[in-house]
Amino acid sequence: GNSVTQMEGPVTLSEEAFLTINCTYTATGYPSLFWYVQYPGEGLQLLLKATKADDKGSNKGFEATYRKETTSFHLEKGSVQVSDSAVYFCALTILTGGGNKLTFGTGTQLKVEL
């Protein structure tokens, strides 16, 4: 089956620290990979995505590279801000007979403190 494994949270960092959130996946076929972010009390927003091996997705200072050889899509940011505090979900899509299906990881809560 298809699955996504994320590091457990919460992750607590000081402002301007470096962030890594690990994500690995198992999939049949060739998935596309996504990071979504959910701020408190809100829906999910797409943060970045990559659709083929070695692609790098980037947005708002966050980056992740699609590594087929290690089946990974780790999220990184060089200098986090308090406003980055949120829950981050790694996800993959596969194409089924009924449409795209998103498989999510369990989510990683990030808390950034001054």
Next chain:
Amino acid sequence: DTEVTQTPKHLVMGMTNKKSLKCEQHMGHRAMYWYKQKAKKPPELMFVYSYEKLSINESVPSRFSPECPNSSLLNLHLHALQPEDSALYLCASSQDGTGGYVGNTIYFGEGSWLTVV
């Protein structure tokens, strides 16, 4: 403009009530989705509509009834719910449904917070 609009934002209903959640998108997307999210958990897929036809039902209880009146609208009709159905209900859409491109982004709305009392 990548916007999926959901109403109402908050809904409290009794176990004997009938209510509906509504979702609208004007991005020309042909696939629309309902997800359910419990606190501190990832969203779980409930239904997928592809070109206005129900294409995926993830074995959701019949007290949840989806409807897609046209390509821009998606409803979720609620009847005889249980307290454990209290959750955030997220609508989403993407450009293609069946036979589409696996790299298409699925865009989410802000969600409807449902409390069943």
